[in-house]
Amino acid sequence: MNTKLVHPIWTHLPAVTALVVFLIYTFAGGTLPAKIPVHFNYGGIPNRFGSLWEVVGLMIGLSLLFITISFILDELWTRQEKQKTFNWLSLMDDITIGVMAGINIGYLVYLRQGLEVFNFPWVSLGLVGGGAALLAVILELIRPYRRFSPALGESPALSLDEDISRRLKSKAPFVYWDYQNPLYVSLISVLMPLLMVGIAVWIWFEQPWLSGLLLVATIPSFIMYGGLRVIITRHDLTIRLGILGIKVLQLKLVDIHAVEKHEFAPLRDFGGYGIRFNREMQAYYLRGNRGVKITTANGKKYLIGSDNTERLAAVISLVSGRKAADI
């Protein structure tokens, strides 16, 4: 795997600046009361009090989370670029942190002035949030385009072609098995449910309905554990998902009309990873930007991502009797 960063990290500068401005204003902008209101009703009247560190901790934690997510998404986007494009996702951390910093600065002003009602701080929000967003747009526009060249190349699957042809003639039962199970899926499918169960237990007595909803929501996260598997037998192609092996796609091989190797940009073309749809096709992948595009007799198109695209295309085309077209 090529670990050299392609996307310049200075595009996250507006987000970092907004966080720093908030911290400077918090600790150098004057004294604050020991106990501060941390939650308000719709009328702006405080209904819960807490410590300043609750606010500062939440701001720092959320900022780091958004910068990390944005860092990963920006890097993925850039690696899939064929030419310079405007990456709207790169504004995510800058706008989010800018908005949070703007609201929190207005909140600090409210605390220092000792007002009874908290009025929404449109001015500080506009200045900090708007400033961060504007700077982020400028930085994204001047960001240089760097072409990413994957280090890995796949060898032609000639011997596999011969091998499968021989086995098909003998009418022997066979199975071809391909899978994608990246580390992030394991992390999400374990950590997310744990976090959600933790929160559900924490709020159980205060908000039992929300707690119950959270517990139910852990199920789809957990069943992803195990990733996607493509299983090809003499009669059909099946894609199974997660620990329970849920069948998410099944195609009869006789229904396959065309097979071609396909290169795509997961974020730009489908908006992410997993089971995805766009106007042209349904896609099944958890990593990478290469796969096999299958067109069925009724014109439906499916994209199956694979770490062994050549091999998978060779198997499907040989088994279905369709010649695979190149990328």
Added chain:
Amino acid sequence: MLLTIDESDNRPLYLQITSQIKEQLSSGSLLPGSELPSVRELAESLGINMHTVRSAYLKLRDDGIIRLRLGRRAVINRSRQHQNDVALETGIEARLKEVVTDALLTGMAPENLRRLLMKQLDRLK
């Protein structure tokens, strides 16, 4: 990973599976760290008994090829735990002796046997 069941092969099914996995590992089609299908999925796809697949996986585990973990799929070992060289050589020599004896008993010429052996070595190179 590609697995087939050859009904004309006299070997037990579980040995057919183990030898194909070993072969794909030698040829580089399967890489260390690769996951294998679950016992249930593989048995269902090939139309064979789950115990047969389980026996194959246990044999591969005993040979140090795969790692079996409770509740997770089998994985090709990243670092093969080699037996000591003498024991390994003795075992392979015994198996080769059996193959050579069988071939000569069927009347195969030694040149043909040598050619077949070289062909296999070339294929897996």
